[in-house]
Each structure stands twice: as structure tokens, then as C-alpha cells.
Amino acid sequence: MPRILLRRVGDMLFVSFGVSILSFLMIRLIPGDAVQLMLGANAEVTQRQIDALRHKLGLDQPFLQQYLAWIGHVLHGDFGTSLTTGRPVLTEIAAAAGVTAELTMLGLVVAVVVALPLGCAMTALRSPAASLAMRLLSITGITVPSFWLGIMLLYGAAELAPGWAAVGWVPFSRDPLGNLRRVLLPALSIALPVVASLARFLRAVMSEALQQDYVRTARAKGLRECVVLLRHVLRNALIPFVTQAGIMAGYLFAGSVVIEQVFALPGLGRLIVGAIADRDYALVQAAILLATLVFVCINAVVDVLYAVIDPRVRAA
């Protein structure tokens, strides 16, 4: 077990290192130099001003030195300041990350709560026609663009219950009900593709488990089919299901980046898209770097958890 943990941490450190280099390059490679953008299209900018700012930002240093200086600051939690608001980048990101985290978590809860019974029902229905129908439905569900679904849900809600659905943001601590009213529809929108994918996954795992000897034993001792399915098959399918749900958290996060635009939620996605429009490169870079690192950590935790739950993985 410690060996798996060690190897996984080693992998994670390597990938994080690579991610940091790529994020670093993303900004340094921008054509036309960020300095000129920072000084603006002002005609009175002299070469001396440009050189001074370049020196201040360390852009006149060799590449490697720039990276080391940058990573040193990053490791101390200093991601620089936002060009547009002048506040530390980290402050901006922390404010937005909470919104995205709530959206992603709610999406995950919805997806798991719906996918579990759906997957079981899909396993129980085994006729060829039902199988085909469910296969088509789940593939369709996976490919529904969540931002389109969000727009359609918003329209439907406005038609059915005018004034109920709202866009924008209210913190949960200030107005729990208002918060849910604003987050429920976007969470549903990003959850649907994940529901379809998780239910299909659960069905595949459960169908495989149905072939096992212990299922025959359970049936032979006279258990009813639903008891066999829920008590024996589902329990064995839960481990891969949990892992898959963890992986899906990443997809939900990616979905929330786009859906925030539809529902005007001030999360990471809106922050990044806004920052690109403002050419606020430090902010874009830090947000992408941090979000990716969280993503890497989630994957590592899922992997390790898998080893904790399943002794067979540990032995391998």
C-alpha cells in the first residue's frame, strides 16, 4: 500500500511539474509581448518605458530563470496581480472557485442519485428491444450539449413558472433558497450527460457481475431476483461505479466552465473567459493552472481510494 501511494504521488508531482511548464509557456509565447498590451496602444509609450516594464516583470531574463522565479512565487502562493482589477489573482480565483465547486458538487450529487436507480432498472430490463432503446437513449444523453440543455431549461422554466428560475448568483449563506433556485438548473444541465454515461456504465458492470457464480448461488438458494440484484450484484458493482463517478467529477467541472456563461454565474469559467477578453493573462494562466492541479489531485485520490477499497488492485 505505501508503495502505491508513493508511486502515485511521484506521478502526480511529475504531471504537476509538466502542467506548470505548459501554463508558464502559455503566457510567455503570446505573440506581440504582454508588455505592449499592458502599456496599451498609447502613442506616448517610449522604448525606455517598455524596457523598464520588461525589466520589472523579469522578461529580460533568460527563459529558465524566468520560470524559476515564477514557480518560486507560485509556490509561495503569489500568482501576481490582475491587470484589470489590480487585486491579487489568487483572491479573484478563490471567489470564483466556490461557485464552480458548488455547481460541480451539486451536479455530481444529482448525477449519482439519478444514475444509481436508473442503472439498476436498466440492468433489470433485459429484453432485446429494451436493451436497444436504452442504448440509444443513453448515447443520446451523453451527446446532449449541456449549454443547449441549459438554455432550453431556462426557456421552459420561464414558460411554465414565470419568475421562478433566476440567473445570477446569491451565496448560499445569505439566501439558501435563492441560491438553489439559481444553481439547480445549471446543475441539471451539466448532470444529464453524466447521468447517461454513469447509468450505462453501471449497467455494463452489473451485467458482467450477473454472470458470476455467486449470483447463481444466490438464485439457487431461492432469493428473489430484486434481492439478488440489489444485495449481491449492485454491491459488487459499486466499487467501479464510485471510481467512475470520481472521474466524472472532472467532466462536470469542464461542463460548468461553459454553463456558467448561460446562467451568468460568476464562477471560474466566466472568470477565465472574461480574463481572455480583457487580456488579463496572469489571471488566465493562474486559473488554468490551479483548476488543472485540482483535476490532477482528484484523479490521484480516486486511484488511491480504488486501491484502498479493492485489495486486488493493491496486489497488482
Place this chain on the structure above:
Amino acid sequence: MTAGSGLVLRLGAVLVLLLALAAVLAPWLSPIGPNAQDILARLGAPDAAHWLGTDNLGRDVLARILFGLRTLFAVSSMSVLGAMAAGGSLGLVAAWCGGAVDRVVMRCADVLFAFPIILLAIGIITLLGPGALSAAAAIAVAYVPIFARTLRGPALQLRGSTFVEAARAIGAGPARILLRHVLPNLASVVLVQISLSLSTAILVEASLSFLGLGTQPPTPSLGRMLAESRDYLDLSPWPAAFSGAAILLASLGFNLLGDGLAERLDPRLRRP
């Protein structure tokens, strides 16, 4: 073989074929140009003159969808084919060379793979500036590790097979063995991966255009259409409904195709 596998494959093929034909033949199919305005008929519901209605500038929604499909297919197929060429060769080379080359290539793939696709694409577009070509390049880079991984595993298995050994024994060089003996045996894996990747690449392209980072106006783009139609939703839901449905159908076609192909081509799933 599970129920109706042939049906899924056929459904996907028909859908892809129809949409591709519609995209290619768009200039001949549509009597109205995608940017032609009918100012008096703004935000109109579907009728005989405009089958799918009109948008806020009085442009024909059907014409814009047909031309939007062209952009969508062009960008996503360019990016997926590029990713396959680059990622596929990297995977083949990694499997063939083994050792340090393999480790370095696959570790780099791991790093790229660590980024959520949409974030990586956004980062690359920051570098290149918004536009259809940037979007294609960004999606291509994001998909490189997927193809590298998909091809490396099976190629590794094939490397030790007897026919590769035989080819080596008659004096064939690595390039010949890889291209003539290994690659043809990976055709089914590649085909399935291309189809499934196209399905998701279509969604990524639409997302990027929706965010304003992909295809720029006046080129018709489905993602952008959807973004623009949002502001007039209470006046007319049609442009939003139809442009989103077109994205869904395009992605669905390739997903069905890939799903059906995977089942047809994977001998482990084929039962007598």
C-alpha cells in the same frame, strides 16, 4: 452480440451521411444565403418561406444551420485528423522504440492529458487568438494524447507478434514494418477512436464558439448562433432550439457510428 448492434451502426452511418451531405451541398440546397437578411421577418416562427424560422437579424435559420454544419465538420475533422496523425505516430514510435523514448513520450502525453480538454483548448486559443483555425489547432493538441494512448497499447502487443518477427527476419526496416504490418492491424482501433473523438470534438468546437473563442462572425457557426439566440429567447425560441439540435445530431451521429463500429470490429464482443 447485443441486440440491434447493426441497427446502431446503420443509424449512425445514415445520420452522419445525411448531415455531411447537407453540409457539403449547403450552397445548392439552400435558396437563401446564410447572411441574407429579411428585415421584415425578424425572429419569425417556422413557415413556408423560412422552414426553421428566422433569427434576430432576419436571417434564415435553416440556411445558417446548413452553413454552420460546414464549419463545424471542417473544424472538428481537421482537428481530429491532425490529432490522429500526430498522436498516432507518437504512440506507434513509443511502442516501437520502447525504453526511454516510450517513457518520455507517454509522460508528455500524461501531462497534456491532465488538463481538462476545454481548459487546454482555451489556453491554446489565448496564445493563438480566437478563430476557427485556432480552435482546430487547440482541439487537435488536446486530442493528441488520446490517440497516442489508444495506439500505443495495441501496437505494443503487435510488436511481439510472429508476423512482425517474420517481417523483421526478411529484412524489413522499422518504417516499413510499422506502416505495412502494424498500422493495418490497428485500422479498427483507429476507426473507432476517430469516430468517437469526432463526436466529442464537435461538442468542444461548439462550446468554444459558444464562448466566442472559436469561429468568428460573419462565418455561420452553430455554437455562436446558439450564443446569440440566447438574448432573444423570450421572443423566439426557434433559433436556439434548432441550432442546438443540429449540434446534438452531429455529435450523436458520430457517437452511434463509433459505438456500432466498436462492437462490430471488436472480436471480443462478437459472439457466434
